[in-house]
Amino acid sequence: MKVLLLNGSPRKNGCTYTALCEVADALKKEGIESEIFQAGNPSKEAVKEAAEKLKQSDGLIVGSPVYWASPTGKIIEFMDMLCSMAGNELLYKPAAAVASARRAGTTATLDVLMKYFLYHQMPVVSSNYWNMVHGNTPEEVRQDKEGLQIMQILGKNMAWMLKSLEAGRKAGISLPEQQEKVKTNFIR
Numbered sequence: 001m002k003v004l005l006l007n008g009s010p011r012k013n014g015c016t017y018t019a020l021c022e023v024a025d026a027l028k029k030e031g032i033e034s035e036i037f038q039a040g041n042p043s044k045e046a047v048k049e050a051a052e053k054l055k056q057s058d059g060l061i062v063g064s065p066v067y068w069a070s071p072t073g074k075i076i077e078f079m080d081m082l083c084s085m086a087g088n089e090l091l092y093k094p095a096a097a098v099a100s101a102r103r104a105g106t107t108a109t110l111d112v113l114m115k116y117f118l119y120h121q122m123p124v125v126s127s128n129y130w131n132m133v134h135g136n137t138p139e140e141v142r143q144d145k146e147g148l149q150i151m152q153i154l155g156k157n158m159a160w161m162l163k164s165l166e167a168g169r170k171a172g173i174s175l176p177e178q179q180e181k182v183k184t185n186f187i188r
Protein backbone atom coordinates (compact mmCIF):
# COMPACT_ATOMS: atom_id res chain seq x y z
CA MET A 1 0.00 0.00 0.00
CA LYS A 2 1.18 3.48 -0.83
CA VAL A 3 0.37 7.06 0.15
CA LEU A 4 1.08 10.06 -2.08
CA LEU A 5 2.07 13.22 -0.19
CA LEU A 6 1.87 16.50 -2.10
CA ASN A 7 4.13 19.33 -0.95
CA GLY A 8 2.41 22.56 -1.96
CA SER A 9 5.31 24.79 -0.94
CA PRO A 10 7.68 26.39 -3.42
CA ARG A 11 10.37 25.47 -0.86
CA LYS A 12 11.23 21.88 -1.66
CA ASN A 13 12.81 21.06 1.70
CA GLY A 14 11.08 23.59 3.94
CA CYS A 15 8.63 23.36 6.81
CA THR A 16 5.80 21.60 4.96
CA TYR A 17 8.28 19.02 3.72
CA THR A 18 9.54 18.52 7.29
CA ALA A 19 5.98 17.87 8.47
CA LEU A 20 5.28 15.49 5.58
CA CYS A 21 8.52 13.58 6.33
CA GLU A 22 7.25 12.98 9.83
CA VAL A 23 4.00 11.51 8.44
CA ALA A 24 6.00 9.40 5.96
CA ASP A 25 8.15 8.12 8.82
CA ALA A 26 5.08 7.00 10.79
CA LEU A 27 3.67 5.30 7.67
CA LYS A 28 6.95 3.47 7.14
CA LYS A 29 6.87 2.18 10.72
CA GLU A 30 3.46 0.69 9.86
CA GLY A 31 4.79 -0.92 6.67
CA ILE A 32 3.15 1.59 4.30
CA GLU A 33 5.15 3.04 1.40
CA SER A 34 4.97 6.74 0.59
CA GLU A 35 6.29 9.36 -1.78
CA ILE A 36 6.57 13.12 -1.35
CA PHE A 37 5.78 14.89 -4.61
CA GLN A 38 6.77 18.52 -5.19
CA ALA A 39 3.44 20.16 -6.07
CA GLY A 40 4.46 23.82 -5.81
CA ASN A 41 4.44 24.13 -9.59
CA PRO A 42 1.01 23.65 -11.17
CA SER A 43 2.20 23.06 -14.74
CA LYS A 44 0.18 20.63 -16.88
CA GLU A 45 3.12 18.18 -16.93
CA ALA A 46 3.58 18.25 -13.14
CA VAL A 47 -0.14 17.71 -12.51
CA LYS A 48 -0.19 14.87 -15.04
CA GLU A 49 2.75 13.24 -13.30
CA ALA A 50 0.99 13.54 -9.94
CA ALA A 51 -2.19 12.07 -11.45
CA GLU A 52 -0.20 9.03 -12.61
CA LYS A 53 1.27 8.63 -9.15
CA LEU A 54 -2.15 9.02 -7.59
CA LYS A 55 -3.40 6.15 -9.73
CA GLN A 56 -0.80 3.91 -8.05
CA SER A 57 -1.60 5.22 -4.56
CA ASP A 58 -4.15 4.19 -1.95
CA GLY A 59 -4.17 7.40 0.07
CA LEU A 60 -3.43 11.11 -0.35
CA ILE A 61 -2.02 13.82 1.92
CA VAL A 62 -1.91 17.43 0.76
CA GLY A 63 0.44 19.80 2.58
CA SER A 64 0.67 23.57 2.21
CA PRO A 65 2.36 26.46 3.95
CA VAL A 66 -0.02 29.17 5.05
CA TYR A 67 0.14 32.23 2.78
CA TRP A 68 -2.10 35.11 3.80
CA ALA A 69 -4.13 32.81 6.06
CA SER A 70 -4.88 30.41 3.17
CA PRO A 71 -3.17 27.63 1.23
CA THR A 72 -0.70 28.89 -1.39
CA GLY A 73 -2.25 29.93 -4.70
CA LYS A 74 -0.03 27.31 -6.32
CA ILE A 75 -1.45 24.33 -4.43
CA ILE A 76 -5.01 25.56 -5.01
CA GLU A 77 -4.27 25.73 -8.73
CA PHE A 78 -2.56 22.35 -8.57
CA MET A 79 -5.54 20.73 -6.82
CA ASP A 80 -8.03 22.42 -9.17
CA MET A 81 -6.16 20.97 -12.13
CA LEU A 82 -5.69 17.56 -10.52
CA CYS A 83 -9.40 17.29 -9.78
CA SER A 84 -10.34 18.26 -13.35
CA MET A 85 -7.78 15.92 -14.85
CA ALA A 86 -8.01 12.92 -12.53
CA GLY A 87 -10.94 13.40 -10.16
CA ASN A 88 -11.85 9.73 -10.52
CA GLU A 89 -8.48 8.76 -9.05
CA LEU A 90 -9.35 10.63 -5.88
CA LEU A 91 -12.63 8.82 -5.28
CA TYR A 92 -12.89 6.95 -1.97
CA LYS A 93 -9.15 7.20 -1.16
CA PRO A 94 -8.46 8.22 2.45
CA ALA A 95 -7.05 11.73 2.61
CA ALA A 96 -5.70 14.38 4.94
CA ALA A 97 -4.50 17.96 4.74
CA VAL A 98 -1.48 19.41 6.56
CA ALA A 99 -0.67 23.09 7.14
CA SER A 100 2.57 24.79 8.15
CA ALA A 101 2.62 28.36 9.42
CA ARG A 102 4.66 30.84 11.36
CA ARG A 103 1.62 31.62 13.49
CA ALA A 104 -1.93 31.92 12.11
CA GLY A 105 -4.28 30.84 9.35
CA THR A 106 -3.79 27.10 9.74
CA THR A 107 -7.39 26.00 10.29
CA ALA A 108 -8.63 28.19 7.41
CA THR A 109 -5.97 26.57 5.22
CA LEU A 110 -7.04 23.08 6.26
CA ASP A 111 -10.69 23.94 5.55
CA VAL A 112 -9.90 24.97 1.98
CA LEU A 113 -7.86 21.84 1.25
CA MET A 114 -10.50 19.62 2.82
CA LYS A 115 -13.08 20.75 0.25
CA TYR A 116 -11.37 18.69 -2.44
CA PHE A 117 -11.66 15.55 -0.31
CA LEU A 118 -15.28 16.06 0.65
CA TYR A 119 -16.38 16.49 -2.96
CA HIS A 120 -14.62 13.26 -3.96
CA GLN A 121 -16.11 11.08 -1.21
CA MET A 122 -12.73 10.56 0.41
CA PRO A 123 -12.69 9.37 4.05
CA VAL A 124 -10.85 12.11 5.94
CA VAL A 125 -8.10 10.94 8.26
CA SER A 126 -7.47 12.95 11.40
CA SER A 127 -5.00 13.18 14.30
CA ASN A 128 -5.23 14.29 17.94
CA TYR A 129 -5.38 17.97 16.93
CA TRP A 130 -5.80 19.85 13.64
CA ASN A 131 -2.97 18.83 11.32
CA MET A 132 -0.52 21.73 11.68
CA VAL A 133 3.07 22.53 12.48
CA HIS A 134 4.54 25.91 13.38
CA GLY A 135 7.79 27.47 12.22
CA ASN A 136 9.52 29.50 9.57
CA THR A 137 12.36 27.02 9.11
CA PRO A 138 12.65 23.22 9.31
CA GLU A 139 14.71 23.68 12.51
CA GLU A 140 11.85 25.58 14.12
CA VAL A 141 9.35 22.93 13.01
CA ARG A 142 11.52 20.25 14.60
CA GLN A 143 11.19 22.16 17.89
CA ASP A 144 7.39 22.02 17.62
CA LYS A 145 7.03 18.76 19.54
CA GLU A 146 3.25 18.91 19.54
CA GLY A 147 3.20 19.44 15.78
CA LEU A 148 5.54 16.50 15.24
CA GLN A 149 3.34 14.26 17.39
CA ILE A 150 0.28 15.34 15.39
CA MET A 151 2.07 14.27 12.19
CA GLN A 152 3.17 10.93 13.68
CA ILE A 153 -0.38 10.15 14.84
CA LEU A 154 -1.75 11.22 11.46
CA GLY A 155 0.58 8.72 9.74
CA LYS A 156 -0.42 5.97 12.16
CA ASN A 157 -4.13 6.72 11.67
CA MET A 158 -3.75 6.76 7.88
CA ALA A 159 -2.07 3.32 8.08
CA TRP A 160 -4.91 2.04 10.27
CA MET A 161 -7.51 3.36 7.80
CA LEU A 162 -5.74 1.80 4.82
CA LYS A 163 -5.35 -1.57 6.54
CA SER A 164 -9.00 -1.53 7.63
CA LEU A 165 -10.20 -0.75 4.09
CA GLU A 166 -7.97 -3.50 2.71
CA ALA A 167 -9.41 -5.98 5.26
CA GLY A 168 -12.90 -4.88 4.21
CA ARG A 169 -12.09 -5.41 0.53
CA LYS A 170 -10.76 -8.89 1.31
CA ALA A 171 -13.95 -9.66 3.22
CA GLY A 172 -15.99 -8.78 0.13
CA ILE A 173 -17.06 -5.23 0.91
CA SER A 174 -17.02 -3.35 -2.37
CA LEU A 175 -16.96 0.38 -3.03
CA PRO A 176 -20.36 2.11 -2.94
CA GLU A 177 -22.11 2.08 -6.28
CA GLN A 178 -21.51 5.33 -8.17
CA GLN A 179 -24.64 7.31 -8.87
CA GLU A 180 -25.40 9.57 -11.80
CA LYS A 181 -24.89 13.10 -10.43
CA VAL A 182 -27.99 15.22 -10.05
CA LYS A 183 -27.08 18.83 -10.89
CA THR A 184 -29.43 21.61 -9.97
CA ASN A 185 -28.33 25.05 -11.07
CA PHE A 186 -29.75 28.10 -9.33
CA ILE A 187 -30.19 30.73 -11.98
CA ARG A 188 -32.19 33.38 -10.10
Ligand SMILES: Cc1cc2nc3c(=O)[nH]c(=O)nc-3n(C[C@H](O)[C@H](O)[C@H](O)COP(=O)(O)O)c2cc1C
Pocket (backbone or CB within 6 Å): 009, 010, 011, 013, 014, 015, 016, 017, 064, 065, 066, 067, 068, 069, 070, 100, 101, 102, 103, 104, 105, 134, 135, 136, 137
Ligand atom coordinates in the same frame (compact mmCIF):
# COMPACT_ATOMS: atom_id res chain seq x y z
C1 LIG B 1 3.89 35.05 1.01
C2 LIG B 1 3.87 34.45 2.40
C3 LIG B 1 2.74 34.60 3.19
C4 LIG B 1 2.70 34.06 4.47
N1 LIG B 1 1.56 34.21 5.22
C5 LIG B 1 1.50 33.68 6.47
C6 LIG B 1 0.32 33.78 7.25
O1 LIG B 1 -0.71 34.33 6.84
N2 LIG B 1 0.33 33.23 8.50
C7 LIG B 1 1.45 32.63 9.02
O2 LIG B 1 1.39 32.17 10.14
N3 LIG B 1 2.56 32.47 8.28
C8 LIG B 1 2.63 32.98 7.02
N4 LIG B 1 3.76 32.80 6.26
C9 LIG B 1 4.87 31.99 6.81
C10 LIG B 1 4.81 30.53 6.31
O3 LIG B 1 3.52 30.02 6.37
C11 LIG B 1 5.70 29.63 7.16
O4 LIG B 1 7.01 30.12 7.18
C12 LIG B 1 5.67 28.18 6.66
O5 LIG B 1 6.03 27.31 7.68
C13 LIG B 1 6.60 27.98 5.47
O6 LIG B 1 6.49 26.65 5.00
P1 LIG B 1 7.45 26.12 3.84
O7 LIG B 1 8.85 26.18 4.37
O8 LIG B 1 7.03 24.71 3.57
O9 LIG B 1 7.23 27.00 2.67
C14 LIG B 1 3.83 33.34 4.98
C15 LIG B 1 4.96 33.20 4.17
C16 LIG B 1 4.99 33.73 2.89
C17 LIG B 1 6.22 33.55 2.03
